[in-house]
Amino acid sequence: MRSRIMFACVASTCLLAAPAWAQSLRVALSSEPTAIDPHYHDLSPNNALALHIFEGLTKQDEKQKLHPGLATSWENDGKNKWTFKLRQGVTFSNGKPFSADDVVFTFCRTLKNETAIAGSFADITGAFASVEAPDPQTIVITTKSPDPLLPNFLASVGILSSSIIPHDKLSFDVAKNCGVTGAWPVVGDFNDGKLAIGTGPYKFKSYTRGSSIELERNASYWGQAEPWESVRFLPVPNAGPRLAGLLAGDYDVIENPAARDLGRLKDDKRFGYVVTPSTRVIYFQLDVAREPSPFVKAENGKNPLKDERVRKALSLAIDRDAIVKRIMDGAAEPAYQFLPTGMFGTLPNPPALRYDPAAAKKLLSEAGYPNGFQLTLATTNDRYINDSQITQAVAQYLTQVGIRAEVDAMTRAVYFPRRSKKEFSVALGGWGSTSGEASSFLRQWPATPDEAQTIGGSNYGGYLDPDYDKLIRAAISTLDDAKRSELLQQAGAKVLESNAFIPLHFESTVWAYKANLNYVGRSDQFTMAMSVKPAK
Incomplete structure (x- = not known):
């Protein structure tokens, strides 16, 4: 049985005359x-910026719903093969026409990118058994195993021009360098x-x-x-100066x-703001494997984090x-799992992760650490x-329990870079689901690393559970x-029980802006000029 997903973009809605704004x-x-x-680092600020200049075969809107991008339609054969029909009449900012060769080149580059952080995007393309271009407007991807979310993942892979x-x-x-004779870009x-x-809708000017x-x-x-002739992004890390x-x-x-x-902005008619819940979970990843662990000191010389009770x-x-x-x-929600309840593959009624310092002290004593340890x-x-x-x-809460x-x-x-080298014992992390389902976190962080299966690429804490991997x-x-x-619910429950990853909360993102503008907040937390329009 063939499963078929088709999308089309009507020319009259996609090719509109430029507005008079400058x-x-x-x-x-x-x-x-x-x-x-x-392709440097699969990081939200980087991905958001990239989407101004580069585009994927697909794209996601502010609610992470999938739409056509550089591909106008795609279909799956019910197994491992995906066929994408590419948009015609597209040119790169250097005037070169877009074709299937650029897609092949891009997928190769993600696997030949020596400057990438933690193998960014290779976890997507590394799952490809083959990529073929039967004609300039068609790409056929055969994955090593069925991949139901491939079109979602491809929204984040910016297509490069093979002319570079x-x-x-x-x-x-890849073994034969994909036909590339020059040095791969860094x-x-x-x-x-x-x-x-x-x-994309914008061109690079300066960085x-x-x-x-x-x-x-x-x-x-x-x-x-x-509507904007130019866009200037300025880093201002402190909220007060912003x-x-x-x-x-x-x-x-x-x-x-x-x-x-x-409240200050609400009472000022010169400005507006929007608060948008996100899928980004903030959590701690624990080193549950090494003995000793570099930033844990216990009286017995062991790594207490290996003990589930600890x-x-x-x-x-x-x-x-x-x-x-x-x-x-108040601009967040407590997290009791790794994706907000109600999204695909989440537990329908996750137990609340309660605050109970007395119970924490009891467990530490049972585990042999009545006097605590250093962390x-x-x-x-x-x-x-x-x-x-x-x-x-x-840190203060932990100190209170010893x-x-x-x-x-x-x-x-x-x-x-230090985290990717596994230099920490307990590391803060943040992860937003690019696919909109629980597998985004569960395949990347707790899975045993498997380059062939492109899973476990961020398992820096050494979590290992064969049953979970299955x-x-x-x-x-x-x-x-x-x-x-x-299956995702079962996997998520198993990781939560291990406490190798401790979820804290889901961020909400706030954008404030001048009253003569409209801004559409995004659940992926991307800040993009394309979300800003002049108020009517």
């Missing part, structure tokens, strides 16, 4: 993108603008780390022209003003409600909303939605 837009970001390279480096006939033959080639060539990222409207864009800049007229849109300041005690010691109320100013919590201080403050609060906790906060430019492997290759959901 203004600039200034956006203050709470978290700065770390590169222009769309020398090559012979291109083919998805992150610096994009950051300096040399290879930042895409099909000065720590200062600004400037884009200009792509006059040759195939879709509806954007809000002050908006009030002073320095910025048109800002990310994440402090929730406690929303991990349960850490969870019981944390007052999630207080963190949401006092640190997040360092690693965290970013410029990535997630209130990330270092949250970690400081958790665990002498310290905090090591650092910039994400330092943090993420569940998640079965789930991600099951095309039947009901069966897949049941």
